[in-house]
Amino acid sequence: MTERPVPHPLRRTLAILAGLLALALILLAALWNWDWFLPLIERRAAAALHRPVTIAHLHVRPGWTTTITLDDVHIGQPAGFTSEKQDFAGARSITVAVKPWPFLVGRGLTLPLVAFDAPHGDIVALPDGRDNYSVTTDGRPADTAPPALPNIGELRITDGDIRVALARLRSDFRLALHTTPPAEGKPGTIVAEATGRYAAQPITGHFVGGALLTLADARNPYPVDLRVANGPTSVTLRGTVDDPLHLAGAHLGLTLAGPDMSRLYPLTGIPIPHTPRYSVSGKLDYTEARIRFTGFEGHLGGSDLNGDITIDPHQTVPFVEAALHSHLVDLADLAGFVGGEPGHAKTANTADSNVLPDQRIDVPKLNAVNAHIAYHGDHIENKRIPLDNIEVDATVRNGAIDVRKLDFAVGTGTLASTATLTPAANDDFSTRFKLDVARVPLARLMRGAAGLEGQGTIGGHVTLSSTGHSVANLVARGTGGITLVLDQGGHLSAILPDLLGLQLGNALLSALGLPNRTPLHCFIADMPLRDGILSTRSFLIQTGDTRTTGDGTVDFRDNTLNYALTTRAIHFTIASFPGAVHITGPLRAPTILPGAEIAGRLAATGALAAVFPPAAIIPTIQFGVGKGSACEQAVQQAYTHPAAGIAPGATTGLRPSAAAKTGRAHAAHPAARKSAAQVRAAWEKKQQQNGH
Structure with missing residues (x-):
């Protein structure tokens, strides 16, 4: 039998000491008051965050995975934000599980769990640009990148409540946050509910x-499902984002809907004019450092809308490229793009004297982006304006708008316009505008006007140079002119010249549906615009039976007119009271007065009828006034000194000589053209004689 060796006394002593030390560590861990370290932790945290930090208790459970818990954590507001009623941040408790051994051997910091119980925050940005979330001493945004995150296993949030108040965005809303844990091999999620106000609208x-920790996972796309209602505007976004911390790419479905696209500016940062109700859906992706909204389809008021939009957000001023298309477009839906009120108004605003759009063009928003926009509408649906399609090509750069093309097809002709609007003082625009009327068939143009028909061709130009802030304001201050000429003849329903000349018999036939068609030989409108006042150099409508001339002014500064139209029968006509008609007052509701000549003839007819009834027809008999070339002279003048500054040229399809030849007709008697002032004076004199 062998004897068991006796332990060396030194070994026995070391074993006893090791056991005692282990027991002491266990007892220390169990009985140690970890709160003794709180003052040191608070000082270190306050110095790093530049904010006061307080912690109620510290708990530590040592082990291969050590758990540290901080109870009742409060992080105060930084300097300059002490008036805020809430702490900058805090939580009921913060728990961190740490594996110390990998860190001690240089494998990095591993945190199997980071848990926030009832975290709260108060994110504030002031109008002057200072904020309370930049980790700096002065509240200015930090320039340095945030430190790299440790290896975290799970990030858990329960009952989170974050307030966000951003003055420049007129926003104050709260976010309720919580996470769901991983289950059945699927990663957890982060869920947020927002309520409050954004851009001064309820949100x-x-x-x-996906789980917050997967934000840093570049290998797997991060899932996104977002629904937002900001006032009446709704946004839905579903899909995935590649490596969201570095925004490597995105594959999302986007739907936008609301009463007015201009309300999207706070959400997108892209200025859009006022529009009617809209709804569009398409694909939103991010590749090659550009945001693309492609293949979208939807409607804008009564118009369909589809196309592609690309945004380069990395330029000093973001650049937007838009290629848009409509199969069917209602021009009323596009009125906001020229400062008007989009859509069809149910009732007119009679209190507003402006007949042109007076909505201010928003200069500051135009400075927010540079853009190139191309738009084509296949077919225009508009009962009042006989236009067939629309083509637009425009750019915005440094707040200046260059409309390279704004064209409308009218039958076989076109209305082609260009415009430049350059920012000027007081948020105004310096503007140059030109409209070319090229070979527009009268039959197509007159389709939108009841009682008018024709086969001729109209051509000419409209020009405007001005400085202002809306269409109405630009015209009221503008200089330019209108030069329009009709070539090749045609027909004009007799109802228009008959009513102007008070030719009662023919007007009655027209009203019964038996219009007397008379050939239209000539139409000239040559009217210069000077400082908002449109005057008359030539205005002539000549048919086979009548010649109507116009004289007077339209004042766009106060939206009033003072005009006279004089109609003369060229041939022998019975039942006619030719003469001048005076039109005066507001453009929206002018007063129409017959000239003194017409009133005198009516009075004479009544007197003769009382004495000898057959004699009543004598004042209604109008004879021709001889040969001449009134239309030829008007055409030559329009070509020699056009009010628009540009001769009609080839826009009508004929040369000046041919146009003049086409318009040869009987000349007017010297009394055939009366000015607005003459008509008004004669009418007032007649009224005085009659005791009115």
Whole structure:
């Protein structure tokens, strides 16, 4: 039998000491008051965050995975934000699980769990640009990149409540946050609910995203499901984002809907004019450092809308490239793009004297982006304006708008316009505008006007140079002119010249549906615009039976007119009271007065009828006034000194000599053209004689 060796006394002593030390460590861990370290932790945290930090208790459970818990954590507001009623941040408790051994051997910091119980925050940005979330001493945004994150296993949030108040965005809303744990091999999610106000409008939102920790996973796309209602505007976004911390790419479906696209500016940062109700859906992706909204389809008021939009956000001023298309477009839906009120108004605003759009063109928003926009509408649906399609090519750069093309097809002709608007003082625009009327068939143009028909061709130009802030304001200050000429003849329903000349018999036939068609030989409108006042150099409508001339002014500064139209029968005509008609007052509701000549003839007819009835027809008999070339002279004048500054040229399809030849007709008697002032004076004199 062998004897067991007796332990060396030194070994026995070391074993006893090791056991005692282990027991002491266990007892120390169990009985140690870890709160003794709180003052040191608070000082270190306050110095790093530049904010006061307080912690109620510190708990530590040592082990291969050590758990550290901080209770009742409060992080105060930084300097300059002490008036805020809430802490900058805090939580009921913060728990961190740490594996110390990998860190001690140089494998990095591993945190199997980071848990926030009832975290709260108060994110504030002031109008002067200072904020309370930049980790700096002065509240200015930090220039340095945030430190690299440790290896975290799970990030858990329960009952989170974050307030966000951004003065420049006129926003104050709250976010309720929580996470769901991983289950059945699927990663957890982060869920957020938003309520409050954004851009001075109520906002509600619901967001479900992948687990927060997967944001740093470049290998797997991050799922996104977002629904936001900002006032009446709704946004839905579903899909995935590649490597979201570095925004490597995105593959999302986007739907936008609301009463007015201009309300999207706070959400997108892209200025859009006022529009009617809209709804569009398409694909939103991010590749090659550009945001693309492609293949979208939807409607804008009564118009369909589709196309592609590309945004380069990395330029000093973001650049937007838009290629848009409509199969069917209602021009009323596009009125906001020229400062008007989009859509069809149910009732006219009679209190507004402006007949042109007076909505201010928003200069500051135009400075927010540079853009190139191309738009084509296949077919225009508009009962009042006989246009067939629309083509637009425009750019915005440094706040200046260059409309390279704004063209409308009218039958076989075109209305082609160009315009430049350059920012000037007081948020105004310096503007140059030109409209070319090229070979527009009268039959197509007159389709939108009841009682008018024709086969001729109209051509000419409209020009405007001005400085202002809306269409109405630009015209009221503008200089330019209108020069329009009709070539090749045609027909004009007799109802228009008959009513102007008070030719009662023919007007009655027209009203019964038996219009007397008379050939239209000539139409000239040559009217210069000077400082907002449109005057008359030539205005002539000549048919086979009548010649109507016009004289007077339209004042766009106060939206009034003072005009006279004089109609003369060229041939022998019975039942006619030819003469001048005076039109005066507001453009929206002018007063129409018959000239003194017409009133005198009516009075004479009544007197003769009382004495000898057959004699009543004598004042209604109008004879021709001889040969001449009134239309030829008007055409030659329009070509020699056009009010628009540009001769009609080839826009009508004929040379000046041919146009003049086409318009040869009987000349007017010297009394055939009366000015607005003469008509008004004669009418007032007649009224005085009659005791009115």
